[in-house]
Amino acid sequence: MLLRLNVADHRPLHEQVAGAIRRAIAEGECVPGDRLPPARDLSQALGVNVNTVLRGLRALRDEGVLEFRRGRGVTVAQGADDRSALLDRIREVLADAERLGYGKDDVIDMIRGVT
Amino acid sequence: MTERAERAERAGQAPGRGSAAVWGSGAWVVGVLALLVAFPLVARDRLPDRLATHWGTGGDPDSSMPFWAATVFPALLWLALAVAVLLTLWRARRNSGGATASSWIGVTLGFTGVTLLGAQASIVRANLDRTDWRDAGSVTVWAVVTLAGAVAVGVVALLIGRRARVTVPPVAGPALEIPEGQRFVWLSRVSNRWLHLTAAVCGIVSVGAAVAAMGGLAGLHTVWSAATFALAAVALLACASVQARVTEKGLEVAFGPLGWPARRWAADAIASAWVENRSAMQVGGWGYRLSGLGTTVMLRGGECLVIRTVKGKDFAVSVDDAERGAALLNSLIAQRAK
Numbered sequence: 001m002l003l004r005l006n007v008a009d010h011r012p013l014h015e016q017v018a019g020a021i022r023r024a025i026a027e028g029e030c031v032p033g034d035r036l037p038p039a040r041d042l043s044q045a046l047g048v049n050v051n052t053v054l055r056g057l058r059a060l061r062d063e064g065v066l067e068f069r070r071g072r073g074v075t076v077a078q079g080a081d082d083r084s085a086l087l088d089r090i091r092e093v094l095a096d097a098e099r100l101g102y103g104k105d106d107v108i109d110m111i112r113g114v115t
Numbered sequence: 116m117t118e119r120a121e122r123a124e125r126a127g128q129a130p131g132r133g134s135a136a137v138w139g140s141g142a143w144v145v146g147v148l149a150l151l152v153a154f155p156l157v158a159r160d161r162l163p164d165r166l167a168t169h170w171g172t173g174g175d176p177d178s179s180m181p182f183w184a185a186t187v188f189p190a191l192l193w194l195a196l197a198v199a200v201l202l203t204l205w206r207a208r209r210n211s212g213g214a215t216a217s218s219w220i221g222v223t224l225g226f227t228g229v230t231l232l233g234a235q236a237s238i239v240r241a242n243l244d245r246t247d248w249r250d251a252g253s254v255t256v257w258a259v260v261t262l263a264g265a266v267a268v269g270v271v272a273l274l275i276g277r278r279a280r281v282t283v284p285p286v287a288g289p290a291l292e293i294p295e296g297q298r299f300v301w302l303s304r305v306s307n308r309w310l311h312l313t314a315a316v317c318g319i320v321s322v323g324a325a326v327a328a329m330g331g332l333a334g335l336h337t338v339w340s341a342a343t344f345a346l347a348a349v350a351l352l353a354c355a356s357v358q359a360r361v362t363e364k365g366l367e368v369a370f371g372p373l374g375w376p377a378r379r380w381a382a383d384a385i386a387s388a389w390v391e392n393r394s395a396m397q398v399g400g401w402g403y404r405l406s407g408l409g410t411t412v413m414l415r416g417g418e419c420l421v422i423r424t425v426k427g428k429d430f431a432v433s434v435d436d437a438e439r440g441a442a443l444l445n446s447l448i449a450q451r452a453k
Contacts, residue, residue: 001301001302001303001436002299002300002301002436002439002443003299003300003301003302004297004298004299004300005297005298005299005300006296006297006298007296007297007298008296020300037302037304037358040374041302041304041358041360041374042302044360044367044369044374045300045301045302045360045362046300046362047362
């Protein structure tokens with residue numbers, strides 16, 4: 001699988017790792033059911049500590065993008081590609097909102113107001 | 116023309132150099148063959164009917180051969196080796212279109228040739244003017260001298276081969292656009308379940324043999340077979356799965372479940388990368404293979420990521436998605452070159 005990282009990204013490393021994997025899933029690099037490379041491989045390839053990678057992976061599990069299964073390693077969850085793409089867009093919206101001075105709660109209110 | 120200019124011209128003309136090497140090896144093979152037969156024949160009148168051909172650790176002869184056998188045997192050995200080398204060379208050339216760096220041929224022919232010549236000369240010398248092979252003199256000194264000479268010739272052949280290795284023009288491979296400010300990383304892994312299975316079987320046999328030896332069911336020598344099987348299991352396990360990574364540092368290929376041992380190539384040590392379809396038949400089996408195609412890590416037939424180093428050596432590994440791995444590698448090489 002091919003992972004992309006932004007050199008100028010200033011987010012914490014575990015978020016960058018999660019972002020790279022989320023993007024890879026959104027772009028169809030790995031489809032639902034696919035096994036992700038082991039955390040150690042990812043950490044060596046990305047030049048990041050294993051624990052940082054694991055932190056990123058756990059965040060993705062909590063988002064419902066990845067599934068941790070004993071004996072099967074980390075797999076891409078069903079529907080994760082769509083979900084991941086949607087989450088990416090929400091993130092963009094949040095970033096735009098922040099630039100314009102709206103907080104997360106404001107955006108949630110806005111979404112509630114949309115019919 | 117000065118010698119240096121001549122050499123420079125030869126280095127520039129790969130085909131001419133190649134045929135010079137072939138003629139040189141041919142002359143060496145024929146020359147050694149003639150000498151091996153000629154040595155005993157020339158001294159025929161001063162040699163006994165049976166020649167001492169083997170010496171014990173004490174320096175006394177302990178085995179002999181009839182004169183004709185002692186004359187022909189080394190020559191046959193040499194001939195067999197030369198034919199084997201020739202066949203390998205021929206196969207390698209056919210597979211890779213003539214572009215093989217073949218310093219090992221010089222080393223093999225040089226080392227074995229000198230060893231055989233030295234051995235034959237020592238045998239003739241030790242048997243000279245004796246009536247019975249049991250009276251033959253000692254050859255210890257000559258054996259040492261021969262071995263030293265053979266090693267020296269082998270090293271020289273290796274050095275010449277290294278220096279003469281032509282840098283093979285890179286093969287045009289796929290490329291990938293890397294946008295400004297982005298970092299790409301490519302990962303792939305592949306495993307072979309049959310090799311895993313064989314490793315498991317070897318492991319079980321090893322443990323069984325060890326337990327049997329400890330429990331006194333089998334003799335102590337079983338420990339050796341246990342150790343052999345354990346070694347085989349570890350080696351098979353290391354070859355049964357492989358991870359390939361392309362990062363801005365270059366290519367890294369890690370073996371086994373632990374990712375160790377691993378081989379690494381810096382991006383500027385690689386001339387080019389591409390994808391090739393290879394089968395286990397082509398490279399001589401599964402696992403870590405050395406053949407006329409270079410080194411291949413063959414875990415399944417089909418798509419292989421192939422790199423050629425700047426020194427002209429090829430390395431291939433059978434991984435999925437090799438196309439993009441090669442493309443990323445080529446782009447990284449191009450980035451480095453800028």
